Amino acid sequence: MTTERTTDVPTPDDPSTAERPAGAPLRRPVVLAAAVGLVAAAAFLGIAEFGALLLGGAGSPLVAVGSAVIDLAPAGAKNLMVALFGTGDKVALFALMTVIVAAISAGAGVLERARPPFGALVFAVGGVLALIAVSTRSGSGTFDGAPTVFGVAAAVITLRLLLRRLRLWEAAAAVPSASPRPASTERRAFLVWGVTTAAVAVVVGTASRVGSSAMQAVAAARRAVRLPAAATPAPAVPGGASLDVDGITPYVTPNADFYRIDTALRVPSIDPADWSLRIHGAVENEVTLTWDELLALPLEEHMATLSCVSNEVGGDLIGNALWLGYPIRELLARAKPTGDADMVLSRSIDGFTAGTPLDVLQDEDTDALLAIGMNGEPLPTEHGFPARMVVPGLFGYVSATKWVTEMEVTRFADAQGYWTPRGWSERGPVKLESRIDTPRNGTTVTVGEQVAIAGVAWQPHTGVKAVQVRVGSGAWQQAELAESVSADTWRQWVLRWTPTAGSHRIEVRAVSADGEVQTSVERPPAPNGASGWASVTVDAK
Numbered sequence: 001m002t003t004e005r006t007t008d009v010p011t012p013d014d015p016s017t018a019e020r021p022a023g024a025p026l027r028r029p030v031v032l033a034a035a036v037g038l039v040a041a042a043a044f045l046g047i048a049e050f051g052a053l054l055l056g057g058a059g060s061p062l063v064a065v066g067s068a069v070i071d072l073a074p075a076g077a078k079n080l081m082v083a084l085f086g087t088g089d090k091v092a093l094f095a096l097m098t099v100i101v102a103a104i105s106a107g108a109g110v111l112e113r114a115r116p117p118f119g120a121l122v123f124a125v126g127g128v129l130a131l132i133a134v135s136t137r138s139g140s141g142t143f144d145g146a147p148t149v150f151g152v153a154a155a156v157i158t159l160r161l162l163l164r165r166l167r168l169w170e171a172a173a174a175v176p177s178a179s180p181r182p183a184s185t186e187r188r189a190f191l192v193w194g195v196t197t198a199a200v201a202v203v204v205g206t207a208s209r210v211g212s213s214a215m216q217a218v219a220a221a222r223r224a225v226r227l228p229a230a231a232t233p234a235p236a237v238p239g240g241a242s243l244d245v246d247g248i249t250p251y252v253t254p255n256a257d258f259y260r261i262d263t264a265l266r267v268p269s270i271d272p273a274d275w276s277l278r279i280h281g282a283v284e285n286e287v288t289l290t291w292d293e294l295l296a297l298p299l300e301e302h303m304a305t306l307s308c309v310s311n312e313v314g315g316d317l318i319g320n321a322l323w324l325g326y327p328i329r330e331l332l333a334r335a336k337p338t339g340d341a342d343m344v345l346s347r348s349i350d351g352f353t354a355g356t357p358l359d360v361l362q363d364e365d366t367d368a369l370l371a372i373g374m375n376g377e378p379l380p381t382e383h384g385f386p387a388r389m390v391v392p393g394l395f396g397y398v399s400a401t402k403w404v405t406e407m408e409v410t411r412f413a414d415a416q417g418y419w420t421p422r423g424w425s426e427r428g429p430v431k432l433e434s435r436i437d438t439p440r441n442g443t444t445v446t447v448g449e450q451v452a453i454a455g456v457a458w459q460p461h462t463g464v465k466a467v468q469v470r471v472g473s474g475a476w477q478q479a480e481l482a483e484s485v486s487a488d489t490w491r492q493w494v495l496r497w498t499p500t501a502g503s504h505r506i507e508v509r510a511v512s513a514d515g516e517v518q519t520s521v522e523r524p525p526a527p528n529g530a531s532g533w534a535s536v537t538v539d540a541k
Contacts, residue, residue, distance in 0.1 A: 029170055030110055032190075036162040037109020039198045040123065041101055044155035046201030048130075051147025059144035061130035061151065066093055066265040067350075068133040075423035079526055082310040086317065087260050094265075113163055120156045127152030138351025158197055165190040215381075218269040222385055225272065225378040230324055231298035240483030243492045245454040247438030251482070251492060252303075253319035255380050261308045261317060261396070263418065268349050268403045272386040277331075277370065281345075281409035284336035291386060294372065297326045302367040302392075304488045305460050309395040309428055310525045314435050314534035318458070320489050323390045324373030328361045328407075331370065337362075337409045345415045346389055347406040354401045355417035356391060357427060358409065366461060367392060367488065370404070392488035393461030395428035395529060425528035432459040432518045434467055434493075434510040434534060441536040447501045453479075454494040455508060455534075463487030463513035469495040470507045479508075487513060499540035507535045 045062065052060040070078065070093070085092040104122065112119020131148045134140060169186035242251045272291040279287040301324050311317035332344070337358060344356045361368050368391040372379060379385040384402030391399035397419045408415070412426055420426050434457035445451050457464045463484065468476040482492035493508075509518040522532035 033109045033113035034106035037105040040155040040159040041105035042201035043158040044151040046204040047154040048147040048151030050204045059147045061148045063266045064133035123155045230301040232300040234301035245452045248454045258319040259317045279335045279407045282341040287335045304392040305490045313532045323371045325369030325371035328368045341409045343412045345408040346401040348403045353418045356399045398428040434508045443538045447540045456490040457510035458490035459512045460488045465513045466511035467493040507533045
């Protein structure tokens with residue numbers, strides 16, 4: 001018998017021995033190229049923000065570009081952002097910028113893979129635009145553009161290096177091989193480089209945002225401030241100024257809850273030791289005031305309600321606080337305005353300006369302050385530390401300059417505040433307004449159970465003497481008013497109502513101390529403040 005010898009013959013179906021067919025392409029290379037673009041953008045921001053940190057916070061391309069967007073955006077776009085997001089407008093702007101930058105960066109990665117060096121040129125052009133934004137910011141220094149330059153260099157290097165690794169991976173994946181190891185090696189190298197670069201960029205960028213030495217130094221300086229006692233303290237707030245009603249706005253707004261609307265994407269960091277106020281222009285005497293000199297002056301306390309011109313009818317961009325400061329009229333008396341000057345152009349350290357009527361600031365009956373304290377503590381940094389302006393009776397856009405460093409006495413005919421050429425009125429007196437805090441719109445109440453309809457009403461510098469409430473088409477009813485503390489502050493009010501079954505529209509209007517009845521004419525915030533009656537609708541069941 002003959003025994004036939006057999007040997008194992010490899011088959012095409014054996015995965016351990018089959019060759020990968022030649023020309024097999026890498027899956028989803030476009031997606032990977034887009035991811036490379038995102039990593040390059042992260043490298044740009046990480047390096048640039050870290051460089052800005054080393055410069056004490058100056059030169060941040062993120063802040064500079066965001067500020068340029070605010071400056072160049074049409075008034076309607078800014079109004080829409082405030083209307084939609086309120087005090088979260090800056091967060092919303094950063095989120096929108098992030099989406100746009102991510103889309104452009106991903107596209108640059110795809111473009112660089114397909115047609116180098118055009119993707120790198122996209123980053124270069126973006127860097128030039130960011131550099132222009134940085135260098136044209138108010139107070140920019142000689143070296144403030146350096147972080148942007150280094151950031152662009154980091155982005156381009158990252159883009160080209162990672163795409164080189166991606167091409168090597170693509171090439172290895174397309175070459176026939178008895179083993180997947182070559183492609184696997186290149187894949188691993190690409191992922192290691194990409195993930196490491198992204199992680200470093202994120203860590204460095206985040207650390208630079210939260211670890212600014214300038215911000216930490218100013219926070220420490222603020223904690224060290226001991227406000228002097230007021231030479232003219234404000235009268236104690238009487239118990240009758242607050243009504244015992246659930247849901248009503250507190251008479252004094254806590255600092256943490258006070259609205260913030262301004263153009264500063266990054267809160268300026270000013271050490272009080274380096275701060276000074278300069279008063280110049282059409283004056284006989286130019287005045288410079290340092291922090292220590294300001295603290296040595298006889299300071300005054302005043303309660304005042306401030307509001308934003310962007311506040312919608314019934315909106316919450318308004319707050320009431322106890323302010324400590326020195327009368328601006330006394331500083332102007334030192335400077336002695338001359339000629340036909342009729343305006344003070346105040347300037348913030350970040351370049352914001354506001355045009356305030358000179359006669360309002362000089363008025364003996366207007367408690368306009370250069371304020372350094374808010375509700376018994378130094379100004380919070382986001383509300384103007386170390387010093388800001390507080391002018392009762394005027395909207396903030398023409399008066400409430402935070403981080404103020406300069407007051408120029410001039411004329412409305414010769415100068416404009418920041419918002420005036422952007423479509424807002426030259427002068428901004430606060431209008432007579434009222435608001436319903438409770439019940440909320442859409443609330444369901446119980447038939448036959450008494451409901452407290454309550455809120456606040458205001459017309460700073462004039463005061464409120466009555467508030468009237470109407471339910472449905474019924475007659476106007478007089479609300480109960482809290483005790484008046486000052487004409488410069490809001491007043492709480494309440495009307496107790498027993499509902500019947502059905503849907504009810506509730507409206508409110510105020511009557512000023514001089515007899516003006518709040519208008520029913522509805523107008524938007526632009527150009528000089530919203531008007532109309534606030535209303536809510538409730539269902540009684």
